[in-house]
Amino acid sequence: SPGRAPRPPRAPARLPRPVRASEPFRAKMLSVPGLGEGAAGRRSRARTEHGRTTGARRPEGALTKLHLAATVQAAAPHQRARGRSGRGLVVRRDDLRQATREGREGNLVLFVVDASGSMAARQRMGAVKGAVLSLLLDAYQRRDKVGLVTFRGKEAEVALPPTSSVDAAAARLESLPTGGRTPLAAGLLKAHDVLRVERMRDPSRRPLLVVVTDGRATGGPDPVALAARAGRLHAAEGTASVVVDCETGVVRLGLAAQLARELGGGAVTLHELRADSIAGLVKDVTAAGRAA
Template identity: 50%
Template sequence: MRAIKGGHGLHLVGTVRAAAERGAVIDGEMLRLQARDLRGQLRRGMESNLIVFVVDASGSMAARDRLESVTGAVVSMLQDAYQRRDKVAVISVRGAQPEVVLPPTGSIDVAVRRLEGLKTGGRTPLGEGLMLAHEMIQREHRKEPGRRALLVVLSDGRATGAAGLDGSRNAAALIQQRGLAGSVVIDAEQGKRIKLGLAKELAWQLGGICVQLEHLSADALSEVVAAV
């Protein structure tokens, strides 16, 4: 991509330019270089990624919209990420306990089959869902330490499961402390006059960022993930 100090190999043009900016002189046909002139190459990474979605599937229409957006984003990402061998996983947060509805996979066929016709409604065991994601990320890290992980949470930050709000806070703190994944929270608190700001608080606890989307869609979600 460009020349940097300490990069890969030798970036010849960048090294010569650095020497010229320093005021190096040409002696005969030789350019006198110093160690500080050396530049290497910054390369665009082709590392594989693990993207874990934790989706609030409680409620009705809003939850259905979130699941449809995640399904579309998962398919789009897998289509674009063949060469990087990316994996995507989805955890649905609803009812008494969260559920891994899509284990880590790079298969579009598997993703479409597993994400079809998911149920919505019930309580929101958010803390339990975050712990499930944490365990998955740790397990995948042990198998493939070089794979980068990103946790994407679609939620308004409410936690009405058995662990409550304290459970989600403790799980988020553990994820941040372990440091195996970057985090982004997509704020699902839409259309309310009084906003509690729990999604922003959750992002802070995870050590990640909070994003508010005017319209949630597969394309918008894919763009957020690609930009992180």
């Protein structure tokens, strides 16, 4: 109206500052069950050129490390038929045995982090980021590749494609925004896409899926059933997994443990993730889930 001073422009809404991670701690080791053949590292059991001798096999291609006892054992029953007359053992090429050795490999540790409103309380999210940061530091020491998928609102995104740069993952984690609904199924499906590409790119590097959530799923029709179906998709492909259960409070729904069962893996609380906690943690996380 005439004579009235114009209103000053409204200041843009300030986005909440990202929550800082709590102090990192020494995390318990999580490993992929079975025996891999990936790049040298310090996480899961693997067949390697170096390490302790665990057995013998027929060589495939050139013989690189002779298993003497197994070679002698293979040749001994045939000495009379081969006309042995002196002390020396008659050994033929078919008798040669390659020593098999076992060491450790590095894995692809793919984090799927729930950044929704149900996780957004400042104290709680700080603890969650601290736990993931602790696992990232552990991955660095064990020569793993790492990747980061986050989900909040209506969708999931690849915050960091698989990389050997743990520093980059930690930086993305620090700036992670939070709030909104919980599209858990979208997060799991996005992780499935990432792992599918990585299996084609580096088939010998076995993945470990680490889902950090309270297990709640909201948004869209029947979100809990969709999340369970997405979990079973990972289980069907034999992906090793562990759910870090972030549920707090007196009344607990047990949704994270239920998700772990769908994934065919195990579940641990934030407290159990600490290496100095009293509670034990089975190293082979998939085997732990199937035994439950």
